[in-house]
Amino acid sequence: MATTEIGLDHHLSNHDDHEHHEHHDNFFTKYVFSQDHKIIARQFLITGIIWAIVGVFFSVLFRIQLAWPNESFPILETLLGKWAEGGKMSPDFYYSLVTMHGTIMVFFVLTAGLSGTFSNLLIPLQCGVRDMASPFINMLSFWFFLIAGLIMFSSLFLENGAASGGWTSYPPLSGLPEATKGGGMGMTLWLVSMALFIVSSLMGGLNYIATILNMRTKGMTMFRLPLTIWAFFFTAIIGVLSFPVLLAGAILLIFDRSFGTAFYLSDIFFKGEVLTNHAGQIIEGGSPLLFQHLFWFLGHPEVYIVILPAMGMVSEILSTNSRKPIFGYTAMVYSIMAITVLSFLVWAHHMFVSGLNPFVGSVFVLVTLLIAVPSAVKVFNWITTVWRGNIRFTPAMLFAIGFVSMFISGGLTGIFLGNSSLDIPLHDTYFVVAHFHIVMAIAAGFGMFAGIYHWFPKLFNGRMMNEPIAYIHFWITLIGSYCIFWPMHYLGMTGVPRRYFSFNEFDTFGVYGDLNVFITVAAIVVFCTQFLFVFNFFYSIFYGRKMKTLNPWKANTLEWTTPRELGHGNWPGAIPSVYRGAHEYSKDGRDYTPQHIPDSQLDNYNPIIAEAVK
Amino acid sequence: MSSENIATTHHQNEEVAWQGGHSPFNVSYGKLMMWYFLLSDAFTFASLLISYGALRFSSPTWADPNKVFSAFPGMGHREVPLGFVSLMTFILILSSVFVVLAVIEGHRNNKQGVMKWMFGGILGGAAFLGCQAWEWTHLIHEGMNIWANPFGPQAFGMLFFLITGFHGFHVFSGVCLNIWAFVNTANGEFGSRNNGYEMIEKVGLYWHFVDLVWVFVFLAFYLL
Numbered sequence: 001m002a003t004t005e006i007g008l009d010h011h012l013s014n015h016d017d018h019e020h021h022e023h024h025d026n027f028f029t030k031y032v033f034s035q036d037h038k039i040i041a042r043q044f045l046i047t048g049i050i051w052a053i054v055g056v057f058f059s060v061l062f063r064i065q066l067a068w069p070n071e072s073f074p075i076l077e078t079l080l081g082k083w084a085e086g087g088k089m090s091p092d093f094y095y096s097l098v099t100m101h102g103t104i105m106v107f108f109v110l111t112a113g114l115s116g117t118f119s120n121l122l123i124p125l126q127c128g129v130r131d132m133a134s135p136f137i138n139m140l141s142f143w144f145f146l147i148a149g150l151i152m153f154s155s156l157f158l159e160n161g162a163a164s165g166g167w168t169s170y171p172p173l174s175g176l177p178e179a180t181k182g183g184g185m186g187m188t189l190w191l192v193s194m195a196l197f198i199v200s201s202l203m204g205g206l207n208y209i210a211t212i213l214n215m216r217t218k219g220m221t222m223f224r225l226p227l228t229i230w231a232f233f234f235t236a237i238i239g240v241l242s243f244p245v246l247l248a249g250a251i252l253l254i255f256d257r258s259f260g261t262a263f264y265l266s267d268i269f270f271k272g273e274v275l276t277n278h279a280g281q282i283i284e285g286g287s288p289l290l291f292q293h294l295f296w297f298l299g300h301p302e303v304y305i306v307i308l309p310a311m312g313m314v315s316e317i318l319s320t321n322s323r324k325p326i327f328g329y330t331a332m333v334y335s336i337m338a339i340t341v342l343s344f345l346v347w348a349h350h351m352f353v354s355g356l357n358p359f360v361g362s363v364f365v366l367v368t369l370l371i372a373v374p375s376a377v378k379v380f381n382w383i384t385t386v387w388r389g390n391i392r393f394t395p396a397m398l399f400a401i402g403f404v405s406m407f408i409s410g411g412l413t414g415i416f417l418g419n420s421s422l423d424i425p426l427h428d429t430y431f432v433v434a435h436f437h438i439v440m441a442i443a444a445g446f447g448m449f450a451g452i453y454h455w456f457p458k459l460f461n462g463r464m465m466n467e468p469i470a471y472i473h474f475w476i477t478l479i480g481s482y483c484i485f486w487p488m489h490y491l492g493m494t495g496v497p498r499r500y501f502s503f504n505e506f507d508t509f510g511v512y513g514d515l516n517v518f519i520t521v522a523a524i525v526v527f528c529t530q531f532l533f534v535f536n537f538f539y540s541i542f543y544g545r546k547m548k549t550l551n552p553w554k555a556n557t558l559e560w561t562t563p564r565e566l567g568h569g570n571w572p573g574a575i576p577s578v579y580r581g582a583h584e585y586s587k588d589g590r591d592y593t594p595q596h597i598p599d600s601q602l603d604n605y606n607p608i609i610a611e612a613v614k
Numbered sequence: 615m616s617s618e619n620i621a622t623t624h625h626q627n628e629e630v631a632w633q634g635g636h637s638p639f640n641v642s643y644g645k646l647m648m649w650y651f652l653l654s655d656a657f658t659f660a661s662l663l664i665s666y667g668a669l670r671f672s673s674p675t676w677a678d679p680n681k682v683f684s685a686f687p688g689m690g691h692r693e694v695p696l697g698f699v700s701l702m703t704f705i706l707i708l709s710s711v712f713v714v715l716a717v718i719e720g721h722r723n724n725k726q727g728v729m730k731w732m733f734g735g736i737l738g739g740a741a742f743l744g745c746q747a748w749e750w751t752h753l754i755h756e757g758m759n760i761w762a763n764p765f766g767p768q769a770f771g772m773l774f775f776l777i778t779g780f781h782g783f784h785v786f787s788g789v790c791l792n793i794w795a796f797v798n799t800a801n802g803e804f805g806s807r808n809n810g811y812e813m814i815e816k817v818g819l820y821w822h823f824v825d826l827v828w829v830f831v832f833l834a835f836y837l838l
Binding site: 128133134137202205206207209210211213214215216217218219220221222224240241242243244245247248249251252255259260261262263277278279281284285286287290293294297577578 | 632633634635637638639641642643644646647650651653654655657658659661662665668669672673759760761762767768769772773776780
């Protein structure tokens with residue numbers, strides 16, 4: 001193949017200090033303490049999948065409570081012991097489940113599992129780099145994530161249970177260790193785990209930014225980057241700038257809880273008595289709203305940390321499988337940029353009912369609704385990309401289309417919630433639960449599935465996932481997800497509050513008994529279906545069909561120029577140079593135009609020879 | 615591609631800088647990562663200082679810094695408002711100057727010079743930490759801690775100890791980094807590297823950042 005020799009290997013000399021020449025790999029250096037970005041991506045992915053099973057299983061448990069609050073299930077006592085005496089779940093345990101479900105899914109699955117996996121895998125491969133800027137810090141990023149996860153996991157087995165103050169951990173509830181069962185050691189471990197997770201996210205993010213800015217291969221201008229890379233780039237920027245604010249908030253909370261300060265606490269009455277601190281003084285001067293500001297300054301950008309990587313991968317997959325250039329590449333880039341900037345300016349829309357000055361609220365309404373503009377630009381561009389395309393319905397493509405569907409459905413309800421006046425009746429109801437699950441959680445989950453199905457050959461030595469199982473997985477997940485979350489809109493519109501353990505005391509909500517059963521059954525079906533995916537995933541790692549050509553999706557991007565089984569360093573020879581943008585499909589009578597072939601050689605490019613498995 | 619080539623293309627045409635194959639800002643990835651880390655850390659400090667502002671403005675009274683910070687070691691009960699903290703600030707800025715000189719010597723590949731000025735920087739950082747320890751001890755003896763504050767509201771004490779403590783932790787880790795850089799200079803590690811004494815620059819960036827943050831902490835607690 002003559003084409004890969006074009007362009008000097010200008011990166012090789014810079015990378016002599018990295019260990020892609022190492023010859024003495026043993027199991028530990030190769031798979032455990034690896035500094036290879038592809039292995040780290042696998043580590044993130046598999047850890048993320050394990051966390052996803054745990055997190056979604058928790059939601060099934062509390063859905064059982066919500067559907068059948070009066071029944072008792074002996075199996076629950078077998079499983080949970082003292083937390084479900086007589087087969088009925090205890091309220092404390094329910095709140096721990098809700099808290100842990102939120103924390104695990106948002107941070108461990110959709111942040112680390114999604115962004116950690118695909119940023120690590122695709123940034124070096126699609127930018128034409130042998131490894132991350134600092135492979136060592138990259139490795140530390142995973143290990144901090146793993147330790148954070150292990151600490152969170154160990155908190156599940158505490159005598160008094162895990163943290164139970166909600167994933168947002170609002171003080172004063174979270175600031176008073178004695179107030180709830182999980183508020184003691186469980187909450188402390190939650191905070192320690194989050195602090196470690198922030199460190200992990202910071203180390204990953206710095207690497208992604210430095211690699212994308214500094215180490216792109218020759219000819220890879222910023223505006224030739226695939227949209228995946230743009231998305232990872234801005235995700236990393238959001239992470240680097242918003243997580244430290246949560247760190248500050250968490251430090252103050254740790255001091256309030258463990259050392260008796262009063263940053264968030266003021267005039268607290270507990271069991272009829274006013275609380276005093278170690279010096280015998282009444283605790284005063286703090287502001288619980290301060291935590292909400294600090295938390296949501298991370299919390300809102302966090303949802304974009306979750307959704308942007310999915311958006312980037314979906315753009316790439318839609319374009320590749322429609323055999324059309326992405327519609328409005330530049331507009332896509334600028335809308336990611338606009339979302340990034342706006343994401344930092346909208347946090348108080350989570351606080352409309354907190355007693356916020358209504359004028360301040362109106363400013364946040366304006367900025368919040370402004371985000372609809374770049375989001376809509378992206379949605380219309382996806383639709384126009386697929387429009388009249390020569391669509392191949394691969395599993396990845398189906399999940400990408402499902403992503404767009406979810407993002408539209410959930411995005412529209414965001415316009416309701418972004419209005420402060422409409423938010424007053426809807427706040428903290430199931431309407432909110434439906435909104436953020438569809439637009440953020442399920443959509444990002446679909447993005448993750450799309451990414452796994454599409455890039456599986458690059459993750460696991462050129463093996464492909466089984467397609468029939470993937471189709472079953474897709475359809476049940478799509479329909480099931482709508483069945484779970486669509487009815488919640490109706491619950492929410494009539495005021496059913498979220499986070500409640502049981503609605504037995506509220507006759508008004510009694511009419512929803514059947515609907516809650518329906519939601520739970522759908523949730524159980526979707527949960528069980530995911531094991532098809534898990535089976536497919538692990539089976540394909542070892543026994544999946546090997547891809548027949550190096551470029552199974554006939555894509556333009558650089559990762560498909562690498563050999564089937566990737567070594568450390570990615571390209572055995574020189575790193576290919578880049579001559580055009582990433583999304584040029586069906587142009588000049590060519591089905592696709594790989595980025596690394598110079599114009600002069602395009603006529604001689606024979607994919608059958610060039611992409612044959614070596 | 616040699617570094618001279620990169621530099622010339624960078625100057626000739628800004629467009630070329632972004633065309634891939636080399637660093638658009640003409641800096642190494644390590645320095646870039648350090649800059650972004652500092653940006654991130656700046657957000658942590660900004661959050662803490664904004665929290666300080668929020669709690670201070672919700673408090674009806676506040677402590678008078680001229681009364682709180684008026685002691686000077688060895689001066690007995692004579693009041694020297696803000697005298698000691700001025701000395702601390704001077705020491706910290708001086709140590710920053712030393713580190714600048716160490717960076718310059720690094721560019722000249724002068725190992726002895728790097729060691730000399732880096733030692734000064736370490737000494738300055740350690741002196742600052744010593745001063746802070748004395749100030750904390752003195753205030754705690756006077757009854758000000760994170761639970762109580764004879765000079766004014768509780769919030770002043772807890773914010774003071776938390777934020778200066780967090781800054782002090784940064785100074786401490788900066789001193790550790792400087793000692794590590796000093797040792798690696800002394801044993802010839804940096805001298806033998808391709809990028810020479812660039813690590814001194816990176817460590818220096820962190821050190822100046824810690825210095826810069828102190829200016830804001832100083833402003834918030836001692837001047838305003």
